[in-house]
Amino acid sequence: MPAFFELVAPIDGVVIPLQEVPDPVFAEGTLGPGVALDPLGDTLHAPCHGRIIQCARTRHAITLRDEQDCEWLLHLGLDTVELNGEGIELLISHDDEVHTGDPLCRFDVDYLARHARALITPMILTAPVGWALELLPAPGDIVRQGEPLFRLVLSEEAPPGAAPSSTPGQTSTRTVTVALEHGLHARPAARLRRIASQHQVTLTLATDDHPPIDSASLSGLLNMGILCGTDVTLTAAGYQASTALDAAVHLLGQPDTTLEQEAPAEADHAVSADTPAAGQYTGLPASPGLIIGPLVTLSPALPNVPERGDTPDRERAALDKAIRQARDSLARAMTTASQAGRQEEADVFEAHRAWLDDPTLLAAAHRHIDDGFGGGEAWRRALDAEAATLAASLNPLLAGRVNDLRDLQQQVMQHFATSAPSQAPLPPGAILISHDMTPSAFAAIAQSLGGLCLAAGGTTSHVSIMARARGLPCIVACGEALLQARGERACLDAEAGILESTPTPERLEALERQLSAQQDARERIARHAHQPATTRDGHTVQVAANIGSAEEAALAAAHGADGIGLFRSELLFLERDAAPSAPEQQTVYTTVVQAMEGAPVIIRTLDIGADKQLPYLTLPETPNPALGIRGVRLWAHEPELLDQQLDALLLAARDTRPPHGPPALRIMVPMISDVAEFMTIKTRLAERAGALEIDALPELGAMIEVPSAALSPGLARAADFLSIGTNDLAQYTLAMDRESPALAARMDVLHPAVLRLIKLCIEGAHGNCPVGVCGASASDPLAAAVLVALGIDELSVEPARIGTIKDGLRQLNVSGLAALLPDLLTMDSAEAIRQTVSAHLATTKTTSSREALE
Known part of the structure; x- marks a missing residue:
């Protein structure tokens, strides 16, 4: 057996890393390692010599076993299973022997581009059998059909995801009728394999017409030909056999719409479940809500430049200088990003520099200069033409590069600018589309927006936080294809994370009915928002607000907040050249406390580091900023900055203290790891108060974001209060970067490990x-x-969520749900917990409604 061998590209195409494919089954490696190609042709060819072991009934997927017994899945496009073979012609059959380069299938590019979610075609190694995979071209490269694509190197490691040879524990069997509209295709088959792996069981499927097949064999599952309505016998062997079967039965017994979510869709997502694939863009829900409105793409306005120029020689020299300055600026940005460990960002800057060096673009600009135009205007015209060519491309990845081109257009033109650009006004209720957005840019236009969709971003970014504070529907991490979306009456369902650019009239009518019902519910909730949140069995829960500015404090009070549970003071420090002075901070803190009229206000001290950086602070470099200098750890490096903040907080607490009782202002310290760390801050607070001759100290609390803090009962004895930051607690418990869009769907506080930590913290x-x-x-x-x-x-x-959360708590029977906790905490996944709790709440809600009617 050779130590390595190569496979070739099955089609001309652009190389896309698997993790960037907008489908979690591929992006998360559930099916196995591989790469994707955005096709530039209309025929898929064999990447190597082998035998066809599976052809999908819908002709969109082919599995080939090579001479080394490795199995390769070629999956033409995304969501092409829904086309039922339309537009695809198979050129081979099951069990055919094929040679490298033999045509496998031909497809109608135009038809698939209009009816499938994307033409992106993953090529996956589903059964490695001891081989490791090396990608030969770089991401973004264009490869030609027949050029080397992969090298497989012999590995001594066991194939990833392979089932153990024998699985101890119990064996359970269950029968389910498949409800998947398109039967058992690649995505649900991958989910089954993941279920078996997660629960460490051997899972087999059998039908009346087919003997048992292990879920570890993707091709075996697909060759079973399981259609909607087929009865399937599931058998699981292992200690978690029963739990694994619950998940498998739920997967196969639900319609295909649940496959796009990590957890089953809730009842209030019913409208989204029927969403057609065409004109649909999916992302991560960052701020819930439903809105219908025109789509507007936000791109930086171009600088105003002189149309006519000086002599051609002078204009060419001026353009060359502007390009050189833009290139130098990109080089500095690339170096900064690399040193900070943001290599993907550095790669983008490097690609932009390469584009600046494109002789074709420069030659086009020089031709416009020869026609009498100025250097800036010539560059605009040259890049306008290139952008039009890319936008007209059938290839969505190339079309998505228009935004990069516009960025370069602006960078060079600004060197010729005669005046600042102006942004056109947004139409009322616009759904804004952008690659990403800064908090200041968002704040400047938020009042005009109906919704927001970002190609990049994360659910814990500051823009996401600000959108939630305003109740503005927002989804993020939609991918670059989003920037091509157009529509006059688009629908953003930010509950489900879906943007529909061209919904049908029937769909719009259904959405308008839903919006009307939601408006009625909002009005009812608003009427009771200022009342206490007391559960059905008499437990009163304080519902406070998370805010980032004095303006949001007034918003919180208007929405019925019982106080401020978190004021993110770091927002005062961001997007400026120097830290705010103590008097400036004191004014803001005082305004926030006064807006709440005596209700408690918790202000978190500066939480900088990880995803939030200040240009005027130089922190030690670390390969993992989330584990470096952030939160309370900043004190050792910037003691004067933190002392200044403590002084401002103490003075604001003194000035807003009621005549009788403690100050309403409370201080909270982030990223506390243990009691000793907290006591250092407590001592320093007392010292600063003494220096300011302040006797009444505000309460001092600790944030529980680090597992060691959750496991330290001594913190509760030292602190006046504790506040759990579930975003970071989940991040550090699950070892998942909260800023990673690929992992965001799995960052669930209801993971049993996170819940156990919270339970221990509360008990302590x-x-x-x-x-x-x-x-x-x-x-x-x-x-x-x-x-x-x-x-x-x-x-x-x-x-914006205060009234809704209060309304939900008033319908809750705490003791009934608490009785389920022992079972919930022993479950194996957040998904299982969500299913159980959702079913329990639905049952109790129905019972409550019936009792009300009686």
């Missing part, structure tokens, strides 16, 4: 101090119910 604090939650999970009605059942005293949410 019992009788010592109250415990709140200020993370994003407090705004999730399902998670909020579980947190209250665990014993949380306060939930702090974005202002």
Whole structure:
């Protein structure tokens, strides 16, 4: 057997890393390692010599076993299973022997581009059998059919995801009728394999017409030909056999629409479940809501430049100088990004520099200069022509590069600018599309927006936080194809994470009915928003607000907040050249406390590091910023900055203290790891108060974001209160970067390990101090119910969610849900917990409604 061998590209195409494919089954490696190609041709060819072991009934997927017994899945496009073979012609059959380069299938590029979600074609090694995979071209390269694409190198490691030879534990069997509209195709087959791996079981499927097939064999599952309505016998062997079967039965027994989500869709997503694939863009829900409105793409306005120029020689020299300056600026940005460990960002800057060096673009600009145009205008015209060519491309990846081209256009033209550009006004209720957005840019136009869709970004970014505070529907991480979306009456369903650019009239009518019902519910909730959140069995929970500015404090008060559970003071420090002065900070803190009219206000000290950086601070470089200098750890490096903030907080607390009682202002310290760390801050607070001759100290609390803090009962004895930051607690417990869009769907506070930590924290604090939650999970009605059942005293949410969370808590029977906790905490996944809690709440809600009617 050779030590390595190569496979060739099955089609001309652009190389796309698998993790960038906008489908979690491929992007997360569930099916196996590989790469994707955005096709530039209309025929798929064999990447190597082998035998066809599977042809999908719908002709969109082919599996080939090579001479080394490795199995390769070629999956033509995304969501092409829904086309039922239309537009695709198979040129081979099952069990055919093929040679490298033999045509496998031909497809109608235009038809698939209009009817499938994308033409992106993954090529996956589904059964490595001891081989490691090396990609030969670089991401973004264009490869030609027949050029080397992969090298397989013999590895001594066991094939990833392979089932153990024998699985101890119990064996369970269950029968389910398949409800998947398109039967058992690649994505649900991959989910089955993941279920078996996650629960460490051997999972087999059998039908009346087919003997048992192990779920580890993707081709075996696909060759079973399981259609909708087929009865399938599932057998699981292992200690978690019963739990694995629950998940497998739920997967096969639900329609295909549930496959796009990590957790089953809830009932209020029913409208989204029927969404057609055409004109649809999916992302991560960052701020819930439903809106219909015109799509507007935000791109930086171009500088105003002189149309006519000086002599051609002078204009060419001026253009060459502007390009050289833009190139130098990109080089500095690339170096900064590389040193900070943001290599993907550095790669983007490097690609932009290469584009600046494109002789074709420069030659086109020089021709316009020869026609009498100025250097800036000539560059605009040259790049306009190139952008039009890319936008007209059938290739969505190339069309998505238009945004990069516009960026370069602006960078060079600004050197010729005669005046600042102006941004055209947005139409009322516009759904804004952008690659990404800074908090200041968002704040400047937020009042004019109906919704926001970002190609990049994350659910914990500051723009996402600000959108939630305003109740503005927002989805993020949609991918670059989003920038090509157009529509006069588009629909953004930010609950489900879906943008529909061209919904049908029937769909619009259904959405308008849903919007009307939601408006009625909002009005009802608003009428009771200022009332306490008391559950059906008499537990009153404080519902406070998470804010980032004095303006949001007034918004929180108007929405019925019982206080401020988290004021993110770092937003005062961002997007400026120097830190705010102590008097400037004191004014903001005082305004926030006054807006709440005596209700408690918790202000978090500066939380900088990881995803938030300040240009005027130089922090030690670290390969993993999330584990480096951030939060309270900043004190050792910037003691004067933090002392200045403490002084401002102490003075604001003194000036807003009521005549009787402690200050309403409270201070909270982020990223506390242990009691000793907290006591250092407590001592320093007392020293600063003494220097300012302040006797009444505000309460001092600790954020629980690090597992070691959750496991330190001594913190509850030292602190006046605890507040759990579930975003970071989940990140550090699950070892998943909260800023990674690819992992965002799995960052769930209802993971049993995270819930056990929260339970231990609450038990340690019992009788010592109250415990709140200020993370994003407090705004999730399902998670909020579980947190209250665990014993949380306060939930702090974005202002726009206060009324909704209060309304949900009033329908909750805490004791009934608390009785389920022992079972919930022994479950194997967040998905299982969500299913169980959702079913329990639905049952109790139905019972409550029936009792009300009686």
